[in-house]
Amino acid sequence: MKKLINDPENVVREELSGIARAHGDLVEVHIDPHYIVRTDAPVQGKVALVSGGGSGHEPMHGGFVGMGMLDAACPGEVFTSPTPDQMEAATKAVDGGAGVVHIVKNYTGDVMNFEMAAELCRSEGTEVESVLVDDDVAVQDSLYTAGRRGVGATVLMEKIAGAAAEQRRPLKEVVDVCRKVNDNARSMGMALTSCTVPAAGKPTFELGEDEMEIGIGIHGEPGRERRKVAPVHDIVEMMATPIVDDLPFKSGDQVLAFVNGMGGTPLIELYIVFHELASLLDGRGIGIGRNLIGPYITSLEMQGCSITLLKLDDELTGLWDAPVKTPGLRWGV
């Protein structure tokens, strides 16, 4: 295993030290339990957004804490759910009296722990609503999931709901915006290589020199099929067709097209993926109203990419365009 780390046991702690040093103007990092919170939290009268999950997907979630996005993020160990005490502490730290939304990716551990934390917070008087993200069309159930996995739509939900909360919309409306994003977004991923969890020390799965995995999960969970590598034209068709057919997106729709790098894939390749995706959508009469291209929800050093399409309307477009100021996503300020 070759990684820029010291002790595999200290990866998350040392990463958080780096985040704290680098982004002290935007976020505060709390130790014991671990959570990252915007420096001006709690924002009185604003609905607060809390998300979290295993580490190894950076910049998600810690990199999305700040004005216009998350109020707090709870990082677990690499590919391991954070614990209820992290979520409870983060929720209390950001509660500005208008309620808190938990954005939960659909993995068994995350769902269970966020549920426990929500119960604890409610019993002490904090209003908490949970929203599940389950946008991955690759497989119905998976290694750590009953039902579809939550992947790329999480990033879009955090941005869009974050803008809604910043407008001081009430709890129910912010939750509705979250659900609208999840209902209108679909994703699929693929991998050219595995990733290696530091504590495991060896690749999560094996792929031959000429193989790829279509429908991969963000923890290296098996996808739809393992097959010979192919031109990116064909790969994009394998990923985008099930996405477009699932919602279904139809001619005349405007979408946000999100081409995400898995961590080890360079930007030059992501732009080629985007070029192919744009051609495919052209052929179906689907317009790309907005786009996001880069590594935003990663799987350590995995090479590969995912595509997320979100059907846009004026409300979602306006919330997407609203200012955001986080370590990982920033515009308008």
Added chain:
Amino acid sequence: MKKLINDPENVVREELSGIARAHGDLVEVHIDPHYIVRTDAPVQGKVALVSGGGSGHEPMHGGFVGMGMLDAACPGEVFTSPTPDQMEAATKAVDGGAGVVHIVKNYTGDVMNFEMAAELCRSEGTEVESVLVDDDVAVQDSLYTAGRRGVGATVLMEKIAGAAAEQRRPLKEVVDVCRKVNDNARSMGMALTSCTVPAAGKPTFELGEDEMEIGIGIHGEPGRERRKVAPVHDIVEMMATPIVDDLPFKSGDQVLAFVNGMGGTPLIELYIVFHELASLLDGRGIGIGRNLIGPYITSLEMQGCSITLLKLDDELTGLWDAPVKTPGLRWGV
């Protein structure tokens, strides 16, 4: 070779199509010859900045075209200098009557071709000044270079000089700002793995399963030494000590600390590098006034990182903080 591409011969052309589709609000992509220009070019009365070099380092340079940074970028084939006709066409396209600065990384091909383009432009009445970037302390001469290579400081120079030009400073002052950045910046890189140039189809160099290369160039050029992989604490010391000793940076200095990913290294590791770098600088009494962490000058899918330190003063800090709106770097707008 596993890559998200179609034909190795079309990588740059297809990438540029992707950039054109994704960022049409910020940049225009010209074909034959290839160059990327901000949509509002030429900006009358503003000094224009043009850079360029081989592709494979994305987002540099094309991703840094836009308000507050470059006016144009000329992408060559992967790891291959762009041609003088690209540079000449780009220079003419952005000439707003106040002169043009060529920002040239110190590689033999780039230097020669930019020189030829500058001569052509001058002979037709455009005022052109060239600035060389040669910040890499790893080796004195290298595979494609006489003298030190130009690496991470290029990104900082493009941002800082871009802000100076946006303030409508005259040509001489913008050139002075460029030279000040180069004089006050030092860099060094390292690699855990090689990269593969698409047209070559095989890794640029071989590294054993337990080896790393300290002082690597951004095209995989040999560095200072090949050695056994080590904890990141030691790696950062091997990179940062020669940087700090070269300028020399001294106790009480404020620096911009730039931790750059080589393309295949995930953000979680870059934050650990930054954590170690901050500790090392603490020990020397050097303060980190600003930072930049992420993949900004890459080497395809190479795993590894580079560190650049730029000694700050009020002028450089103010220009760094000024608004910028490009595909690859954006704040304040």
